[in-house]
Structure formats: structure tokens, C-alpha cells
Amino acid sequence: MDPLGARSQFVDIQTLPTWQQQLSEETPSDQSDGPPSPHAFPSPFPFRPDINRKLILITGDVALLNCTAIVNTSNESLNDKNPVSDRIHQLAGPELRDELLKLKGCRTGEAKLTKGFNLAARFIIHTVGPKYKSKYRTAAESSLYSCYRNIMQLVAEQSMSSVALCVVTTTKRGYPLEEAAHIALRTVRRFLENHGNSIEAVVFAVPETGEPTYRKLLPLYYPRSGAEEKASLPLIPADIGNSEGEPVVPERQIRIAEKPGVLEDDSEEDSLESDLGQVGTHAFARMEGDVDKERKQILQGQMSEAAMQKQHQRNYKRWLCRARAEDLSDIAALKALYQTGVDMCGRTVMVLVGRNIPVTLIDIEKALLYFIHVMDHITVKEYVMVYFHTLTGEHNHLDSDFLKNLYDIVDAKFKKNLRAFYFVHPTFRSKVSTWFFTTFSVAGVKEKVRYLDNLQQLFTCIRPEQIDIPPFVLEYDARVNGPNIPSQSSGL
Known part of the structure; x- marks a missing residue:
């Protein structure tokens, strides 16, 4: 039985505004409804008012929410001391601790269910987030995805109507809040x-410290209008996982395909539990070597041409x-690029x-954006480029890394x-x-120079x-190579 007056602490989630309803507080009313504005490239997370009406963002104590289940973030022994877990134990009562002893722990990425006892929520879903190390970021991403996916799977399997998610990663585990929020938001979106x-x-x-981050990222995955969808599209990360939101790890898929049914050696599992918990017996999950450092080579060497x-x-x-x-x-x-x-x-x-091109003074990323903006419609058919190197100085020379990035980013039609x-x-x-650049850094350009x-x-070409040739180029050429033929220069 609840202590006298304790129930008054709890908050009925039906009284809270949904994410869709919060739009009217932030944007003019004429943008709050209606289908998304048509644009050339549809968002991978389109405007879905039906999903937005299911979503609620609040700042506060997950233990106080009156819903079917709440989430508790803990460690592998389910006895972690963190603000979320401490508050849940305080309100649920000593029966919860006894129940957790029967579960005999929880592996990283898993989710286990107990009763809510003295909480307003009927159930508590316990999960263990990964410890974060930048060297093993990919393994941590996969484990964190598993946390949210397994939570939502339990909700669906148990026919729960509502669930309240805390931030699974804790300060002690060191997962960057914004990176973790991306995984949480996209995984839940895909599940819904x-x-x-x-x-x-x-x-x-x-x-409270995490609320600005979630409020900033929510429109990327849950746009509340066509206008918000369109504005958020350029900000969506390149890596959005597969159709379920799971991080795509080609190396893992390749290894399984090569040796189906063969278990990997798990002799190193215990030593790695202290870093990321038990994340599996596969070589990739055991983090043999710097996976992220090798990821590009893996993608280039093993992914199919169509997938790349x-x-x-x-x-x-x-x-x-x-x-x-x-x-x-x-x-x-600047008039550095024109048709x-x-x-x-x-x-x-x-x-x-x-x-x-005043390389030392301009925003190089904006220069790259401008190049893409100007060239996109030009490159749909054959074209040529004329580069005037005339009287350039050191401060005009684009870095080879910038040129390589540009070459790697642009669409295949450019090349x-x-x-x-x-x-x-x-x-x-x-x-x-x-x-050197066309020989060792980029392919297929050398013969066109x-x-x-x-x-x-x-x-002659x-x-x-x-x-349209700049006047200083004409003057330089006339000074160095002699005057142009009148009939040629008159057209300029």
C-alpha cells in the first residue's frame, strides 16, 4: 500500500502536452498543420503527426510518472547508484531490491522487467547502457541501440500502452549526451x-541539463510540420542506421556470412566487461583493434558497389x-566561380x-557548399572547367585535403x-x-587535365x-605572351 499522500506526487502522463501540441508554442500557427512542403529530397524521417501525438518530452523525475512502465538505467549487477536508479528505489520500496536479486544481473544492452511495487507505474524496465570509449565507439553505439530496442520490444510484447524513458547513459559511463540522444530518438522513431x-x-x-539537447534534436526525427521537416533535413546525420535504426556494421555481416554457425573464441570476454559490459562474443563486439579507424576500409573493401x-x-x-x-x-x-x-x-x-579565392579569410565549408550549389545543375550533362591560376599567391592555394574532401563528397555526375x-x-x-594530387589522391581526373x-x-578549345575572362588575366597574358589577336579580344 502506498504511504499516505505519496500518490499525490505522481504525474498522469495524459495531462502532459504531446510533442505535436508543443509546436504552437514555438512557431506560428499557420505552420503547425498540413502535409509537408514538397521538396526535391524527402526526409528519411517524414512529418508524421500520428507519431508526434504519441511522443512527450518532459524535464523531471521519471519515477513520478503514472504510465504502464518506466525505465531504470543501472549496471550489470543491477545495483548502480545514480540519481535515476536511486529515486526509483526510494519510491518503489524495498521489494524492488529483493526482486532484482532474483534476476541475477543484466547484460549490457539487455532489458529486464520487474513490477513497479509502490510506484504509479505498473512495471519497471531495467537496462544497462555501455561504457563509452571513443576508440570503441561503434561497439558502444550498437550496445546503446540494443538498450532502446529491447526496451521497446518488451513494451510491445507485454501489450503496454505507455512507457517513460529516462536517459539510459549515465555520467559514470561517459557516453556523450548528444550522440546518445541521436541513437535514442531514431531507434524509438523507427520502432513506432x-x-x-x-x-x-x-x-x-x-x-534539465539534457533538455536543450533533446529539444534541438527532436525535430530532426519527429518534425511537426512540413516546414520543420524541410528545415531539419540538412541537419540529419549521415549515419542513420538501417530500417530499424540499428547502426550498420558491414564487417559483422560479412563475418557471419563467411562462417555461419561458427562461434567466435570468447576467451577475452571477461577482460572487456569492465569497459563495455558483455556485448557479445563476436569479434567485432569484442573490439579487436580500432574498429572505427578501420571502418572506412571495411566499407570500401566489403560493401557492395550499389550500397556504397x-x-x-x-x-x-x-x-x-x-x-x-x-x-x-x-x-x-568573390566571383571565383561562374558559368x-x-x-x-x-x-x-x-x-x-x-x-x-582568399583561402585564409573565407569559411572553407561555405565555399564547398557554394561549389555544390552552383555546379549541381551544370553537371547533369557534359561540361568543362577553366581554371585561371594567373597571379595566385600562397593565400589563394586550396589545401589538398579540402580538394580531396570535395572530390569525395560530390555526386558521381560531377566526375x-x-x-x-x-x-x-x-x-x-x-x-x-x-x-601528385591526381595520381595519388583522386582517380579518373589526371587524363582530363x-x-x-x-x-x-x-x-583553340x-x-x-x-x-568571360577577368581583365587581370588578359593583361598578364598580353604582357607575358604578347597582345591577343584583335578579333579574339574584341569579343571580351
């Missing part, structure tokens, strides 16, 4: 999409959405002016449809740098009237 018809309410009960292309396309679309949404007028004002006429074969000519790259007024040093020492060579 695929298996959540019988679930009426999911509450995220977070501490799909992942790359999704990443590029996010960059493109960001480019379309951001104010890039300061980069445009001009066509070459002798009728292909669009794009001009890049090296001296107009496929580039027919020629005319390098005008190169220096010996720039030729050497370009040779053409070094042109003067404008006369350029005019592009008529003078079809290209």
Missing part, C-alpha cells in the same frame, strides 16, 4: 513506425540541401579564378560528365602539385566570345 500501433505514449524524461553508391548519394543530397538553405552571398561576391558560354563541342564552360579541366598559366610548382601556357591555346 514499424511496430508501434498498439503503443499510445512514449515519454522522454530528461534532466546509395550511401554516397544520401550524403551528397544532405550537402545539397544545406547549400540551398544557407546564405552564400558572401562567397558568390560562361560553351566550348567548341557545345559543352557548358565553368570558370574558376584562383586569385579570387562522369567533366570532359576537360583547362589549367591556364600554370607554374612548375602547381604542375607538380597537380600531378590540360595545361595551357597562354590564352591562344585556350581559344573555346571561342573568345564564349568565355
Whole structure:
């Protein structure tokens, strides 16, 4: 029986505003309803008012919520001392401790069920989050996903109508709050999409310190209007897991496919429990080596070509959405990249002016966004680029790492449809740098580069009237190589 007056502490979740209802408090009413605004690339987490009406975000004590089940975060022995667990034990009473002894612990990533005893909630779901080490981030991600997935699975299996989730990771376990929130929000979202018809309410009960983070990230996974969906799309991380929200680990899938039914050696399991708990016997779960350091090689070497292309396309679309949404007028004002006429074969000519790129002064990421924004529609068909290296200084030279990142990010059409790259007024040093870059850093570009020492060579490929050349380039070329033919310069 509850102590006299104790029940008055508890909060009925039906009295709390849903995530969808909170929109009117934050945005104008004319954006709160209606289908999502049409845009080129649909969000992987589209506007779903039916799901948003099930979701509640509160700041406070999960132990006080009157719902079917609440979540307790603990350690492998289920005797952890943390604010959430201490408060649940205090209100549930000594019977809870006795019940936990019967469970004989809980592995990292698992979820186990007990009665709620003196709580308003009928049940308590106990789970154990991973200890976080950046070197083993991928294993920690998988374990944290398992926590939330197993919690939601129990809710569905037991036909529970509502559940209140605390922040599973504790300060002692060291998981970065924002990274953990991404996993929690996307896992619950995917579960509600695929298996959540019988679930009426999911509450995220977070501490005051975590509330701004959750409020910032919720629109990414639970947009409350078409406008919010569109605004959130560029901010969604590239890695959103599979259709269930689970982190994709290709190496694990490959190993299982190679040796089905063969168990891995588990001799190292005990020594690793102190770091991440028992996360499985598979080699990847045992964290042999720096998995994240090798992840790129694994992806490139083992993923199918189609899967790699799909992942790359999704990443590029996010960059493109960001480019379309951001104010890039300061980069445009540099006049370093622009479209001009066509070459002798009728292909669009794009001009890049090296001296107009103040590398040390501009936001390089915005420059990358501007390049994507300008070039996206140009590259749908064949095109050529003319780069004027004329009178560039050290402060104009783009870093090779930036160029490699740009090459890796852009869509395949950028590379496929580039027919020629005319390098005008190169220096010996720039030729050497370009040779090394195109030989060792990027593939398929070296044979497209053409070094042109003067404008006369350029005019054999592009008529003078079809290209807008900066005055300082014309002056330099006339000084070094002699005056241009009048008929060629008159068109400029």
C-alpha cells in the first residue's frame, strides 16, 4: 500500500502536452498543420503527426510518472547508484531490491522487467547502457541501440500502452549526451513506425541539463510540420542506421556470412566487461583493434558497389540541401566561380579564378557548399572547367585535403560528365602539385587535365566570345605572351 499522500506526487502522463501540441508554442500557427512542403529530397524521417501525438518530452523525475512502465538505467549487477536508479528505489520500496536479486544481473544492452511495487507505474524496465570509449565507439553505439530496442520490444510484447524513458547513459559511463540522444530518438522513431500501433505514449524524461539537447534534436526525427521537416533535413546525420535504426556494421555481416554457425573464441570476454559490459562474443563486439579507424576500409573493401553508391548519394543530397538553405552571398561576391558560354563541342564552360579565392579569410565549408550549389545543375550533362591560376599567391592555394574532401563528397555526375579541366598559366610548382594530387589522391581526373601556357591555346578549345575572362588575366597574358589577336579580344 502506498504511504499516505505519496500518490499525490505522481504525474498522469495524459495531462502532459504531446510533442505535436508543443509546436504552437514555438512557431506560428499557420505552420503547425498540413502535409509537408514538397521538396526535391524527402526526409528519411517524414512529418508524421500520428507519431508526434504519441511522443512527450518532459524535464523531471521519471519515477513520478503514472504510465504502464518506466525505465531504470543501472549496471550489470543491477545495483548502480545514480540519481535515476536511486529515486526509483526510494519510491518503489524495498521489494524492488529483493526482486532484482532474483534476476541475477543484466547484460549490457539487455532489458529486464520487474513490477513497479509502490510506484504509479505498473512495471519497471531495467537496462544497462555501455561504457563509452571513443576508440570503441561503434561497439558502444550498437550496445546503446540494443538498450532502446529491447526496451521497446518488451513494451510491445507485454501489450503496454505507455512507457517513460529516462536517459539510459549515465555520467559514470561517459557516453556523450548528444550522440546518445541521436541513437535514442531514431531507434524509438523507427520502432513506432514499424511496430508501434498498439503503443499510445512514449515519454522522454530528461534532466534539465539534457533538455536543450533533446529539444534541438527532436525535430530532426519527429518534425511537426512540413516546414520543420524541410528545415531539419540538412541537419540529419549521415549515419542513420538501417530500417530499424540499428547502426550498420558491414564487417559483422560479412563475418557471419563467411562462417555461419561458427562461434567466435570468447576467451577475452571477461577482460572487456569492465569497459563495455558483455556485448557479445563476436569479434567485432569484442573490439579487436580500432574498429572505427578501420571502418572506412571495411566499407570500401566489403560493401557492395550499389550500397556504397546509395550511401554516397544520401550524403551528397544532405550537402545539397544545406547549400540551398544557407546564405552564400558572401562567397558568390568573390566571383571565383561562374558559368560562361560553351566550348567548341557545345559543352557548358565553368570558370574558376584562383586569385579570387582568399583561402585564409573565407569559411572553407561555405565555399564547398557554394561549389555544390552552383555546379549541381551544370553537371547533369557534359561540361568543362577553366581554371585561371594567373597571379595566385600562397593565400589563394586550396589545401589538398579540402580538394580531396570535395572530390569525395560530390555526386558521381560531377566526375562522369567533366570532359576537360583547362589549367591556364600554370607554374612548375602547381604542375607538380597537380600531378601528385591526381595520381595519388583522386582517380579518373589526371587524363582530363590540360595545361595551357597562354590564352591562344585556350581559344583553340573555346571561342573568345564564349568565355568571360577577368581583365587581370588578359593583361598578364598580353604582357607575358604578347597582345591577343584583335578579333579574339574584341569579343571580351
